[in-house]
Amino acid sequence: METITSRKNALVRRAADLSRAQARKEAGAFLCEGARLCADAAESGLNIREAFFTEKAQEKYAPYVQAIQKRAAASYGISEPVAALLSDTKASQGVYCVCDLPAAPPLLRFLERPAKGHGLCLERIQDPANLGTVLRTAEALGVETLLLCGEGCDPFSPKALRGGMGAAFRLRLYHLPSLAEAAPQLRKAGWRLLAAVPDADAEPIVALDFSRPTLLAVGNEGAGLLPASIAACDGRVTIPMRGRAESLNASASAAILLWEMMREGAEHDG
Amino acid sequence: METITSRKNALVRRAADLSRAQARKEAGAFLCEGARLCADAAESGLNIREAFFTEKAQEKYAPYVQAIQKRAAASYGISEPVAALLSDTKASQGVYCVCDLPAAPPLLRFLERPAKGHGLCLERIQDPANLGTVLRTAEALGVETLLLCGEGCDPFSPKALRGGMGAAFRLRLYHLPSLAEAAPQLRKAGWRLLAAVPDADAEPIVALDFSRPTLLAVGNEGAGLLPASIAACDGRVTIPMRGRAESLNASASAAILLWEMMREGAEHDG
Numbered sequence: 343m344e345t346i347t348s349r350k351n352a353l354v355r356r357a358a359d360l361s362r363a364q365a366r367k368e369a370g371a372f373l374c375e376g377a378r379l380c381a382d383a384a385e386s387g388l389n390i391r392e393a394f395f396t397e398k399a400q401e402k403y404a405p406y407v408q409a410i411q412k413r414a415a416a417s418y419g420i421s422e423p424v425a426a427l428l429s430d431t432k433a434s435q436g437v438y439c440v441c442d443l444p445a446a447p448p449l450l451r452f453l454e455r456p457a458k459g460h461g462l463c464l465e466r467i468q469d470p471a472n473l474g475t476v477l478r479t480a481e482a483l484g485v486e487t488l489l490l491c492g493e494g495c496d497p498f499s500p501k502a503l504r505g506g507m508g509a510a511f512r513l514r515l516y517h518l519p520s521l522a523e524a525a526p527q528l529r530k531a532g533w534r535l536l537a538a539v540p541d542a543d544a545e546p547i548v549a550l551d552f553s554r555p556t557l558l559a560v561g562n563e564g565a566g567l568l569p570a571s572i573a574a575c576d577g578r579v580t581i582p583m584r585g586r587a588e589s590l591n592a593s594a595s596a597a598i599l600l601w602e603m604m605r606e607g608a609e610h611d612g
Numbered sequence: 613m614e615t616i617t618s619r620k621n622a623l624v625r626r627a628a629d630l631s632r633a634q635a636r637k638e639a640g641a642f643l644c645e646g647a648r649l650c651a652d653a654a655e656s657g658l659n660i661r662e663a664f665f666t667e668k669a670q671e672k673y674a675p676y677v678q679a680i681q682k683r684a685a686a687s688y689g690i691s692e693p694v695a696a697l698l699s700d701t702k703a704s705q706g707v708y709c710v711c712d713l714p715a716a717p718p719l720l721r722f723l724e725r726p727a728k729g730h731g732l733c734l735e736r737i738q739d740p741a742n743l744g745t746v747l748r749t750a751e752a753l754g755v756e757t758l759l760l761c762g763e764g765c766d767p768f769s770p771k772a773l774r775g776g777m778g779a780a781f782r783l784r785l786y787h788l789p790s791l792a793e794a795a796p797q798l799r800k801a802g803w804r805l806l807a808a809v810p811d812a813d814a815e816p817i818v819a820l821d822f823s824r825p826t827l828l829a830v831g832n833e834g835a836g837l838l839p840a841s842i843a844a845c846d847g848r849v850t851i852p853m854r855g856r857a858e859s860l861n862a863s864a865s866a867a868i869l870l871w872e873m874m875r876e877g878a879e880h881d882g
Contacts, residue, residue, distance in 0.1 A: 484854025
């Protein structure tokens with residue numbers, strides 16, 4: 343395995359550049375960091391263009407490194423200074439890989455398919471760590487359908503990947519330019535659309551029956567859902583709170599809403 | 613109002629030093645940052661020793677600044693470089709105050725009181741942002757009793773305060789050296805103790821009846837609850853998951869567990 347020690351190496355520079363959303367788009371690739379996360383990428387069947395390991399990492403994370411190498415088109419050793427260039431964190435594990443961005447699943451086919459199960463629409467989420475956490479929660483609770491609506495942060499940014507523990511590798515993420523515009527088609531396919539809002543006069547989440555196919559729309563951390571999106575939904579739903587109204591953060595409220603939506607399944611499991 | 617422009621000013625240096633846990637303990641004080649958070653501290657009735665405002669902040673956050681000034685024993689203008697010294701964030705709002713740490717509520721009296729309602733035991737939480745988020749969620753959902761067990765991070769550190777949106781100002785936080793040791797006394801007072809664990813053979817949270825006084829124990833992010841703490845509880849409870857078992861992060865799982873425990877109340881509200 344060749345070892346790269348120059349921070350000016352072209353492969354390394356291109357990999358480091360993938361921290362920018364625009365660069366990811368142009369290259370059709372993203373940079374993945376961390377032993378476990380890179381092994382998750384390998385396991386999920388993503389195409390790995392290059393893998394990079396420090397010497398320390400090859401010892402410390404040997405089983406992960408082997409699993410990654412097996413799937414990578416090319417593997418390189420890297421020096422610590424090169425690793426620092428690739429790292430988004432202070433405590434780098436020294437394991438990185440450049441992977442093909444998964445092809446966006448075909449939205450049109452999804453819109454034509456009859457509604458089934460439960461889904462989450464995330465509209466204009468701004469904080470990548472929040473987006474990652476919510477995707478991770480959605481995966482854990484078994485939410486089948488995920489729609490990213492409007493201009494939000496990228497689920498393949500380093501922070502979103504870290505927060506998501508690789509959920510983005512395993513979930514099918516549909517990109518929807520506008521929830522309001524797609525609403526009639528979604529409804530025609532059989533989806534009920536519910537807008538999550540922090541309003542005391544909205545339907546409390548515990549009062550709803552989730553036995554029918556439902557898409558729950560959750561908005562931007564500060565501003566919530568767009569007014570047009572709320573208007574396009576079939577109803578507004580909220581978490582009844584006892585303390586201060588604005589007291590739940592975005593990922594905690596998403597966790598509670600998703601849990602409540604998926605709860606019936608959990609009851610059957612129990 | 614006197615303006616401090618030197619980063620060597622004794623008041624400023626003492627305030628900046630409060631980012632260290634040991635300094636907070638010795639001074640019996642903590643440093644609060646941000647217009648809203650400082651106003652929350654003022655509103656909650658905490659004793660404010662000193663308040664610091666940049667010129668820009670005095671304009672931009674005038675209503676907050678006035679509310680803080682009204683409660684502060686002393687107020688000072690500060691230059692931007694001084695503000696940078698006090699700030700824990702990159703985008704500082706230029707509003708700070710030094711507050712007395714609230715007196716720890718009397719643990720012995722709590723242990724002697726008959727159990728009532730629902731409570732949360734947080735054992736050895738290491739990440740201050742997580743601790744803040746969980747306290748914020750607990751407040752929003754109306755959890756009445758909060759016990760911090762064992763050696764964990766400080767709810768009055770800058771990161772914990774920020775994540776908690778001031779929940780620590782309004783909640784009564786009891787410090788319990790050891791959950792296992794206190795368990796017999798808690799049980800005698802009428803509490804049922806439940807250990808949250810990620811084990812598939814534990815009782816699913818949906819199957820439990822929370823009409824009786826219950827303390828839910830949640831452990832450290834990586835290692836969970838201490839084995840002795842789990843053994844000292846009356847039962848083990850878990851969130852039934854469909855995706856990967858380790859997929860819920862600490863604050864998402866705490867949100868779901870607390871929500872499920874408090875759900876009956878939410879149903880009555882609804």
